[in-house]
Amino acid sequence: MHLRAEAILLSVRAHGEHGAIVRALTENDGVQPGYVRGGRSRALRPVLQPANLIQGEWRARTEEQLAGLTVELLHSRAPMFGEPLPAAALAWVTALTAATLPEGLPYPRLHAALGGVLDAIEAAPAARGWAVALVRYELLLLAELGFGLDLERCAATGASEDLAYVSPKSGIAVSRAGALGYENRLLALPDFLTAGGAADWEDILAGLRLTGHFLARDLLIGRGADLMAARARLVDRLLRAVA
Missing domain, CATH: 2.40.50.140 (Nucleic acid-binding proteins)
Structure with missing residues (x-):
């Protein structure tokens, strides 16, 4: 070899x-x-x-x-580890990738996306410039490993418009009309994950809650307590940064 x-x-x-x-x-x-x-x-x-x-x-x-x-x-990228928030993001995204990807199988889309996230963290340590990329990377990782979310149409009505939630059980989007009366049981679906574009902090944190739920349930179950603790520290630092 x-x-x-x-x-x-x-x-x-x-x-x-x-x-x-x-x-x-x-x-x-x-x-x-x-x-x-x-x-x-x-x-x-x-x-x-x-x-x-x-x-x-x-x-x-x-x-x-x-x-x-x-x-x-x-x-x-070692100099970035001198900054607490970028350091937490770099440590999380590399550790997540190391823990979940099998050895020897090509994932060119993940390779490109990970490089993009790392570049974004390096270019904009203030987090607003890379937090969206981090959420998208987590979503792509789930999809590449067979746990992709269905964000195309509503699980209840079949409609593709006004999607605002995701079922925590099925991972399928739910429209506002389909979610009526059940909103508290669902995960918020931020607009930037379906429509693209920029995101405010409320949407970014909602995106992190969404991907975090499925990472813990589907990829890190039984072996990810330390990793999810590292992710919790990252989210806590983000919350303090925007407070």
Whole structure:
């Protein structure tokens, strides 16, 4: 096994006294794990930072063996980890991707979307510029892994107009007319997820509540307590930022 590719670094775990096991997302070969010799050294710690863009070279004698990985830094986002809100967003979106994507399967749309979210966080640390992209990424991740929401027409009436809610059970949109009397049992569907465009903070937070419900239920059940706690911290920081 020999692979050389650009990749978005997703996670780093210490292994042994000096090494590290890294998971990184490539465009054509999906998530690739690898062992980096000396990965905990002073020279490599700034390189092996989740959200960094690397040039990786994976080598293994067999497909079953954990590949040895050598890395070259192409673009560092490490400075963003000095800002609490961007740091929380970078940590969440990379950890979510590492925890949910299977190894070795290509997800080019997710690769492109993740790169877009990371670029947006880097370009606009104030959150208004990247929070919409984060919600859209979470929605795309659900869809790519087989848990996509149906936001095209109302589950109750079949209409495609005035969609304002989502059933927390079925993941299907509900119109205002179809939701009459049941609004409190449904999740709000913000306009930017169906009509596009910009969003105010109320809509952004509604979008995060929507995707958070289905991430916890469908992707992170039984293994995502720590991840959802990290997401809760991110949402709490967003709430404080807009208060």
